[in-house]
Amino acid sequence: MAVGHTEFPIMHAIQGVKLGTCNAGIKQTVRDDILVVEMADGGSCAAVFTQNAFCAAPVQLAKSHLSMAPRWLLVNSGNANAGTGKQGLQDAFACCAGLAGEVEGIAQQVLPFSTGVIGEPLPVAKLTSALPKAVADLAEAHWDQAARAIMTTDTFPKGASTVVDIGGHPVAITGISKGAGMIQPNMATMLGFIATDATIDQTLLQQCLAAATEVSFNRITVDGDTSTNDACVLLASGTSTAPEILADSEHYAKFADAVTAVCKRLAELIIRDGEGATKLIRIRVEQASSAAEAVQVAKTIAHSPLVKTAFFASDPNWGRILAAVGRAGVVNLVLENIEIYLGTVCIVENGGRSPLYTEQDGQRVMNQQEILVTVRLGRGEACEEVLTCDFSYDYVKINAEYRT
Amino acid sequence: MAVGHTEFPIMHAIQGVKLGTCNAGIKQTVRDDILVVEMADGGSCAAVFTQNAFCAAPVQLAKSHLSMAPRWLLVNSGNANAGTGKQGLQDAFACCAGLAGEVEGIAQQVLPFSTGVIGEPLPVAKLTSALPKAVADLAEAHWDQAARAIMTTDTFPKGASTVVDIGGHPVAITGISKGAGMIQPNMATMLGFIATDATIDQTLLQQCLAAATEVSFNRITVDGDTSTNDACVLLASGTSTAPEILADSEHYAKFADAVTAVCKRLAELIIRDGEGATKLIRIRVEQASSAAEAVQVAKTIAHSPLVKTAFFASDPNWGRILAAVGRAGVVNLVLENIEIYLGTVCIVENGGRSPLYTEQDGQRVMNQQEILVTVRLGRGEACEEVLTCDFSYDYVKINAEYRT
Numbered sequence: 123m124a125v126g127h128t129e130f131p132i133m134h135a136i137q138g139v140k141l142g143t144c145n146a147g148i149k150q151t152v153r154d155d156i157l158v159v160e161m162a163d164g165g166s167c168a169a170v171f172t173q174n175a176f177c178a179a180p181v182q183l184a185k186s187h188l189s190m191a192p193r194w195l196l197v198n199s200g201n202a203n204a205g206t207g208k209q210g211l212q213d214a215f216a217c218c219a220g221l222a223g224e225v226e227g228i229a230q231q232v233l234p235f236s237t238g239v240i241g242e243p244l245p246v247a248k249l250t251s252a253l254p255k256a257v258a259d260l261a262e263a264h265w266d267q268a269a270r271a272i273m274t275t276d277t278f279p280k281g282a283s284t285v286v287d288i289g290g291h292p293v294a295i296t297g298i299s300k301g302a303g304m305i306q307p308n309m310a311t312m313l314g315f316i317a318t319d320a321t322i323d324q325t326l327l328q329q330c331l332a333a334a335t336e337v338s339f340n341r342i343t344v345d346g347d348t349s350t351n352d353a354c355v356l357l358a359s360g361t362s363t364a365p366e367i368l369a370d371s372e373h374y375a376k377f378a379d380a381v382t383a384v385c386k387r388l389a390e391l392i393i394r395d396g397e398g399a400t401k402l403i404r405i406r407v408e409q410a411s412s413a414a415e416a417v418q419v420a421k422t423i424a425h426s427p428l429v430k431t432a433f434f435a436s437d438p439n440w441g442r443i444l445a446a447v448g449r450a451g452v453v454n455l456v457l458e459n460i461e462i463y464l465g466t467v468c469i470v471e472n473g474g475r476s477p478l479y480t481e482q483d484g485q486r487v488m489n490q491q492e493i494l495v496t497v498r499l500g501r502g503e504a505c506e507e508v509l510t511c512d513f514s515y516d517y518v519k520i521n522a523e524y525r526t
Numbered sequence: 527m528a529v530g531h532t533e534f535p536i537m538h539a540i541q542g543v544k545l546g547t548c549n550a551g552i553k554q555t556v557r558d559d560i561l562v563v564e565m566a567d568g569g570s571c572a573a574v575f576t577q578n579a580f581c582a583a584p585v586q587l588a589k590s591h592l593s594m595a596p597r598w599l600l601v602n603s604g605n606a607n608a609g610t611g612k613q614g615l616q617d618a619f620a621c622c623a624g625l626a627g628e629v630e631g632i633a634q635q636v637l638p639f640s641t642g643v644i645g646e647p648l649p650v651a652k653l654t655s656a657l658p659k660a661v662a663d664l665a666e667a668h669w670d671q672a673a674r675a676i677m678t679t680d681t682f683p684k685g686a687s688t689v690v691d692i693g694g695h696p697v698a699i700t701g702i703s704k705g706a707g708m709i710q711p712n713m714a715t716m717l718g719f720i721a722t723d724a725t726i727d728q729t730l731l732q733q734c735l736a737a738a739t740e741v742s743f744n745r746i747t748v749d750g751d752t753s754t755n756d757a758c759v760l761l762a763s764g765t766s767t768a769p770e771i772l773a774d775s776e777h778y779a780k781f782a783d784a785v786t787a788v789c790k791r792l793a794e795l796i797i798r799d800g801e802g803a804t805k806l807i808r809i810r811v812e813q814a815s816s817a818a819e820a821v822q823v824a825k826t827i828a829h830s831p832l833v834k835t836a837f838f839a840s841d842p843n844w845g846r847i848l849a850a851v852g853r854a855g856v857v858n859l860v861l862e863n864i865e866i867y868l869g870t871v872c873i874v875e876n877g878g879r880s881p882l883y884t885e886q887d888g889q890r891v892m893n894q895q896e897i898l899v900t901v902r903l904g905r906g907e908a909c910e911e912v913l914t915c916d917f918s919y920d921y922v923k924i925n926a927e928y929r930t
Contacts, residue, residue: 240845
């Protein structure tokens with residue numbers, strides 16, 4: 123059940139970046155479940171990964187391959203290859219080697235990514251025998267089918283694409299993401315693949331991606347569960363006619379803004395597809411003493427099952443929001459200075475319900491599909507936003523029946 | 527929907543402690559919603575309160591009255607008097623003064639407690655006009671009806687009672703609790719009232735209660751939401767023939783153990799009545815490097831909506847448990863050293879699924895109504911347990927419809 127505006131956009135192809143998909147029968151019998159991405163020689167690759175201490179075998183391998191100037195991504199859905207021990211690492215490497223053989227590269231230039239059930243052995247033979255078909259399918263126009271091949275419990279493919287002018291030349295940025303549950307990314311999401319034709323060296327590209335994910339994928343949560351397989355990759359093919367993007371330049375600022383906008387849209391689409399979601403909730407914490415404090419308060423609200431079920435019921439139960447702010451661990455919080463707004467309706471001020479507040483006003487906001495909650499802490503200047511969704515019967519249903 | 531063994535026990539009366547209840551029409555029209563507890567002169571009173579930064583008006587007032595040798599407790603259900611600003615404090619005090627007038631005490635010797643909806647003004651007139659009836663009802667035998675009068679979304683009254691031998695004399699400890707949602711107590715629960723006829727001074731009684739709540743009420747969670755109104759009180763009437771209990775004595779150790787056992791039972795009953803609960807889950811973390819680390823890992827598992835929905839579905843989805851351990855924030859966690867057991871069945875060892883594990887074995891454990899999850903971190907000697915329940919359709923239903 124998707125919330126709001128989620129249609130797949132027009133995707134600007136990235137010259138030098140090709141995508142191919144096919145069905146390997148991992149969990150799906152018909153839908154494509156393998157994606158291969160190939161970048162032409164001479165580009166840069168940046169990536170960020172989950173901070174879960176138990177990162178999956180493909181994540182461990184991808185991290186180690188990142189310094190080898192990778193040119194290929196190999197993604198499968200239906201199996202996460204997580205919690206699979208040494209065998210999992212061997213399996214992930216075997217898949218990389220299989221792809222390298224098909225494309226005449228080396229295994230260390232392949233970054234592997236897996237998403238799906240945790241703890242099942244990866245079906246290596248199925249995967250490698252499907253690779254020739256995926257490689258034969260490689261084309262610059264295949265972003266749409268790529269977005270579909272990486273889906274698991276997602277109900278729609280997620281894409282974002284933009285073109286930005288760099289020194290009088292167009293630079294395109296195009297990306298896809300997947301994810302609907304086990305979503306509280308920490309340094310990356312599960313999964314995002316973005317490419318650009320900009321010319322930019324690896325160090326600067328990595329800096330750009332890290333900054334963009336911090337304010338996009340790291341600001342969303344469905345259920346507070348950080349996945350073992352989160353990863354986000356940014357490929358730069360260098361095929362644009364635009365000048366090289368250099369550190370601390372005006373071009374970099376413009377490029378970084380555009381990458382951030384694409385990341386934010388891809389992150390927002392994950393929340394719009396949150397498992398069981400019926401509402402998109404933007405939690406904005408203002409007047410915090412630091413960005414970290416603002417995020418901490420926003421995430422405490424965003425993770426509260428009581429707040430999330432109240433949103434599902436369209437119940438303006440602001441006491442639950444207030445209680446969540448109160449338990450967020452902020453030292454010396456002064457209740458009298460807090461203001462809470464639902465949309466533009468002030469519900470809490472001076473330590474209690476606003477005298478002007480009416481349930482009718484609150485109800486009007488809660489009936490909307492997209493809701494802004496603003497909390498003003500009265501402690502400083504920092505402001506941060508976190509995106510989340512509500513908690514419905516369908517969340518329980520989807521996760522209770524996931525493996526059946 | 528209660529999990530397992532929850533019948534109301536035989537409650538040993540505490541000489542010198544009387545309880546009276548009545549209906550004040552706060553939210554209930556028939557069921558009693560007011561409880562008055564009166565302790566004879568000369569006893570001691572200890573109490574612990576919520577750590578939520580926005581503690582409710584009655585909690586603020588009770589904290590300040592604790593140093594005044596309180597002899598009366600005044601509890602209402604149906605309204606939390608939280609998020610009610612200065613008016614809330616005035617209202618809580620007016621109720622204390624009302625009771626003091628009835629019993630010829632002073633308002634500062636009354637500890638007020640409220641539980642129910644947050645953010646609604648307390649109906650003071652209804653409450654105070656019902657007090658004479660509650661006071662007329664005071665009797666030592668009224669623990670059962672007291673347990674019923676403090677219920678909100680609870681589906682059954684919760685009590686525990688024991689007698690311990692102190693120096694050849696019986697000492698009784700009897701308590702009641704309430705709570706089913708917004709449960710992750712931090713220093714106290716919402717609400718626990720325990721009394722004993724032991725002779726023990728206030729300082730030692732406070733130390734005893736703080737230690738007991740730390741390993742009982744502070745080790746349970748339904749939804750991770752710490753209430754604004756949590757409180758737990760221990761009254762000692764000093765009417766037993768047993769010798770006074772002194773610090774660092776054998777008698778104190780025995781008494782403290784008995785108080786802890788009563789607190790643990792009252793805490794467990796709250797989880798058995800967790801909103802929508804179908805299963806009781808005991809999460810035991812062993813071989814942690816500190817108690818704090820063990821609690822941190824156990825609570826991360828206990829709060830994971832993915833783990834909780836898997837328990838609801840009786841799905842031995844151990845990957846979700848592993849992922850929760852991995853995101854618990856433990857520094858330098860080594861996956862290869864972790865072992866995870868469902869009941870006595872080893873599911874994870876050496877970084878992956880145990881070679882001896884079968885889904886059938888896991889399923890057999892998951893089908894039980896009470897489940898032990900053991901996580902061995904391989905880092906040290908500390909061991910802690912946290913109790914929680916599963917996450918069901920009914921949790922969403924109860925909390926989506928709470929105010930309607």
